[in-house]
Amino acid sequence: MRDYDEITAFLGEWGPAQKLIFLLLTVSFIPNGFAPFTIIFVGDTPKHRCSIPGNLNLSQAWMNRTIPQVPGTQVQYSQCSRYRLDVIRNLSEVFPDPDLLNVSGIEEEPCLDGWDYSQDQYTSTIVSEWDLVCDDTWKEPFTTSLYFFGVLIGSASSGVISDRFGRKVVLFVTMALEVLFSFIITLSPSWEIFCLIYFFSGIGQDSNFLTAFVLGSELLQKSIRVAYSTLGIGCFYAMGYMLLPFVAYFVRGWRMLKLTLSLISLLYIPLWWFIPESPRWLLSKGRVKEAESIIRFMAKKNGITPPAVLFTDDELEHIQNKQVKSVPVTQLIKSCNILVITVISALVWMIIVIGYYGLSLNVPNLHGNDYLNCFLFGAIEIPANFASWFLLWKFPRRLSHSGILILSGGVLLFMNLIPSNHSTLSTVLVLIGKLGSTCAAIMLYVYTSELYPTPIRNTGFGVSSMTSGIGSIISPYIVLLGSYQEILPFIVMGVLMVFSGIVVLFLPETFNIPLPDTIDQMQKIKWCKCSHSDSTQTRENNVVILKEEML
Template identity: 85%
Template sequence: MRDYDEITAFLGEWGPAQKLIFLLLTVSVIPNGFAGFSIIFVGDIPEHRCSIPGNLNLSQAWMNRTIPLVPGTQIQYTQCSRYRLDVIRNLSELFPDPDLLNVSGIDEEPCLDGWDYSQDQYTSTIVSEWDLVCNDNWKEPFAASLYFLGVLIGSGSSGMISDRFGRKIVLFGTMGIQVLFNLLITLSPSWEIFCLINFFKGIGEISNYMTAFVLGSELLQKSIRVTYSTLGIGFFYAVGYMLLPFVAYFMRGWRMLILILSLISLLYIPLWWFIPESPRWLLSKGRVKEAESIIRFMAKKNGITPPAVLFTDDELEHIQNKQVKSVPVIQLIKTSRIRAITMINLVVWMILAIGYYGLSLNVPNLHGNDYLNCFLFGAIEIPANIAAWLLLRKFPRKLSLSGILALSGGVLLFMNLIPSSLLVLSTALVLIGKLGNTCAFSIAFVYTSELYPTPMRNTGIGVSSMASRAGSIISPYVAMLDAYKENLPFIVMGVLMVFSAIVVLFLPETFNIPLPDTISQMQKVKWFKIRRCSYSYVSKTKTIGENNVVIFKEEML
């Protein structure tokens, strides 16, 4: 009995229709490249110091003495305190020249009148607009975490929604959600409203990416799917990533930046008339005429005459019955064999997300130009996806994933030994770490799909993806560790990646091994075992003269 791929083999592997679908779907993920990382510039923390009211009538010399210096420095002012203004005012009346006094012993007070922010880099960010500094500095990473919480919910629900209503309508519906919530967020009157809208924005944006991935996998032939998921989607996701700092360089206010980025998404509306629905999904819903119409259109586009009858009744029944339905999540931990693989996958995917987003969101804490660093972080994903594509084609999965994770983690740990004066070297090491992490993410997606049997493959990938979203929620706080110790975020991420590289070694190898269709065909996790030596004593009776003597024989098992 022929399956869908055999029936539609007459279309060819790489005709004009497939090329057009490949291009349009990959281009549609460009907004996803800048959506999750816009917080780098929208939520950046400008240089700031306590605001001093102008009605104190202080001279400029005394104004410069109202803010304490950071201990050990001569030019850097503290950001969360000032000297008591009533004392400063009284002293200024008695001593017009502040150089005659040592003001360092004056009591300090918090910034009761707000903060003054530098506008050298930004005209406004959400930090400067709503004073998300000092005691409220937790609010900026919390806004990013809420976005990733929306991403988690979106990744869990997008599959079910597209399975019910169709790939195409969800793809373009989520594009509309992206534009709508991006426009609404520019009107946010408060931090609380910003967080709420940012949460819903996360739900829509990941759903768009996931649906584009599934639609392309179902429309394109098997030989093109790995290329589509790595060089296709990965490349244009990186293009969107690189576009972000370019737009942010010219749009220094956070509201205008988001507005321009949202308007870019409007350019994708005409794609509705060029991207078809998935014939596989249509057939699973019994919409045979619509599926045939799309297949015949693709054949015409490729200059091929299709068969008069595409599907026999038996083939239609076979295709519809072959649709794999997701199994309950509990099945992933029901037996020891599946449970071990699932637990390792959850740990690895969570660490991958912490590393990926932790590195990306840490751009403002790096030395050098923020816009250039962000562009380089996006550009490095192109060779990372090429490397993943090559490794997936030629090398074992387990060793590739473990080796890349060990390299990425080791480079980040080495960062702690680099003097802060070597800016170029430290930035290059971070980029190598980002390259390895991105490459590992692409490999992990394919590797995970090969570990699970067919009935629970979609569920296994979905749960692993949700674990990665949980890691992305944590990542903004990992990036904040720089405030406690320089390079601490890199140390934490490096340790986690090296740990995950070790854990991956316990997984079975899947390279050049047929995909398992049943649980019994799954390979087992290979734990390290300590071989124990045990002894058994076997008694034998031997007659010596008139006496029976019992002899014990010691054997090692």
């Protein structure tokens, strides 16, 4: 019995229709490249100091003495306190020249009149507009975490929604919603409203990413899917990433920056008339005529005459019944072997995402120009995509994945030994760490899909995706450590990545091994004693799954 790929093989692998679909879908990933990282510029903290009211009639010399120095430094002034102004005013009336006395012993007070923010780099950010500094410093990473919580909700729900309503509909509805929320957020009257809208924006961001990923995988033939899933998506995602600092350099206010980026995303809505629905999904819903119409249109675009009859009744029944039914998540704990693989995989997913977003969001804490550093962080993803594709093609999964993680983590830990005046070397090392984390994240998608058998592959992916979402929520707080000590985020991420590289070695190898279709065909963890006693349990699990599929 022919499956869908065999039936549509007459379309060819790389005709004009496939090229157009490949191009339009990969181009749609550009907004996904800049959306998660706009907070780098929208939520950056400008240099600031306590505001001093002008009605005190202080001389400029006394105004310069109202802010205490940070202990242990000569040129760094406090950003969260000032000398008591009533004392300063009384002293200024007695001593016109502040150099005549030592003001360091004066009692300090918080910034009761707000803050003055430097506009050397930004005209406004959410931090300067709503004073998210000092006692409210926690609000900035909380904002980012709330966005990633929305991403987690979107990734968890997008599959179910697209299975119900269709790939194309969900792709463009979520794309439109993301544009809408990006526009509405510019009207936020308060930080609380900003956070609420930003959360919903995160839901749309990941939903359209995953839906476009699935749609392309179902529209393109086997030989093109790998290139689409790695090089195509990855390179256009990186282009969006690189576009962000370019736009942010010329648009220095956060509201106008969000508006400009939303208008860029708006350009992708017309793709509705050029990107077709997935024929596979249409067939699974019994919408045969619509599926045939799309296939015949692609054949016409490729200059091919399609067969008079595309699907026989038996083939239609076979294709529709071939859809793999989901199984309960409890299936992942019924076998010790599956449980151990799931725990390790979920842990590695979470750590890699912490490293990826932790490094990406840490740009403001690096030496040098923020815009250039952000651009380099986006550009490094292009060689990372090619490197991951090459490693997946040529080398064993476990060793190559472990090696790239240990190398990346080791480089970040080595930064602790770099003198502070070697800023260029520090940036290069961070870029190497970023390349490694990106490469590891791409490889993990393939490795995870090869570890699980067909009946529980989507379930295993779902659990891993949820833990990666937890990692992205944690990552802004790793970045916050840099406000206490610059090297701390790199030490934490370096230790975690080296640890994950060691943990990966405990997983089974899947290189050049056929994808498992049953639980019995899964690779066994040799060091896990209970995996050898799981054969009876896995046979029982397979019987249960088979019965569920027959029903």
